[in-house]
Amino acid sequence: MPTTPTTVSEFIYLASQSPRRRQLLEQLGVRYELLLPDADEDAEGIEAVLPGEAPARYVQRVTGLKLDAAVQRLRRRRWPAAPILCSDTTVALGRTIYGKPEDAAHARRMLAELSGATHRVLTAVAVQRGTKRLAALSDSRVTFAPLAPAQIRRYVEGGEPMGKAGAYAVQGAAAAFISRISGSYTGIMGLPMFETAQLLRAAGFKI
Numbered sequence: 001m002p003t004t005p006t007t008v009s010e011f012i013y014l015a016s017q018s019p020r021r022r023q024l025l026e027q028l029g030v031r032y033e034l035l036l037p038d039a040d041e042d043a044e045g046i047e048a049v050l051p052g053e054a055p056a057r058y059v060q061r062v063t064g065l066k067l068d069a070a071v072q073r074l075r076r077r078r079w080p081a082a083p084i085l086c087s088d089t090t091v092a093l094g095r096t097i098y099g100k101p102e103d104a105a106h107a108r109r110m111l112a113e114l115s116g117a118t119h120r121v122l123t124a125v126a127v128q129r130g131t132k133r134l135a136a137l138s139d140s141r142v143t144f145a146p147l148a149p150a151q152i153r154r155y156v157e158g159g160e161p162m163g164k165a166g167a168y169a170v171q172g173a174a175a176a177f178i179s180r181i182s183g184s185y186t187g188i189m190g191l192p193m194f195e196t197a198q199l200l201r202a203a204g205f206k207i
Contacts, residue, residue, distance in 0.1 A: 015070035055092035063124035091166030116146035138192035140183025
């Protein structure tokens with residue numbers, strides 16, 4: 001039976017295009033190399049929501065699919081072995097999943113629905129080393145103050161919502177909208193530091 005390597009790894013592969021996840025790994029002092037999708041990979045298709053899918057199940061499934069794709073990518077490229085880290089974040093209001101906005105109008109609609117309400121931010125993290133896969137889920141709550149249409153319009157016109165789950169970035173100008181946070185701030189950013197550190201240690205990475 002294959003066994004998981006027991007030696008300490010000097011770096012990990014990060015299979016994510018998010019600059020926020022890179023920043024958070026650097027904050028932990030983790031050396032990483034990017035393992036990004038090839039041009040012919042359907043990276044966006046992986047994020048499609050299944051009918052009736054619960055938010056927690058969705059974000060964990062998508063993270064697993066991203067990690068599957070990253071493992072195959074590493075094999076194709078024949079790069080040196082090292083732990084691979086993947087993560088995915090989604091915003092949910094009830095059972096409604098808010099992914100990345102398609103355009104400015106979509107971003108405005110999302111923010112109008114989140115206005116004055118408490119929503120969940122779920123970030124799943126998964127690490128694979130050899131045949132061993134480890135995973136964790138961060139579940140946080142964010143409360144938005146009531147937002148005026150003019151506030152939403154100005155924020156969207158600034159461009160920050162694009163490419164962000166729920167059409168906002170907690171570390172950006174949207175911080176002015178948030179009256180309360182419960183949970184992991186870094187999880188809301190896109191990579192929960194506590195859970196990530198635990199998974200990397202378990203995978204043989206020294207932090």
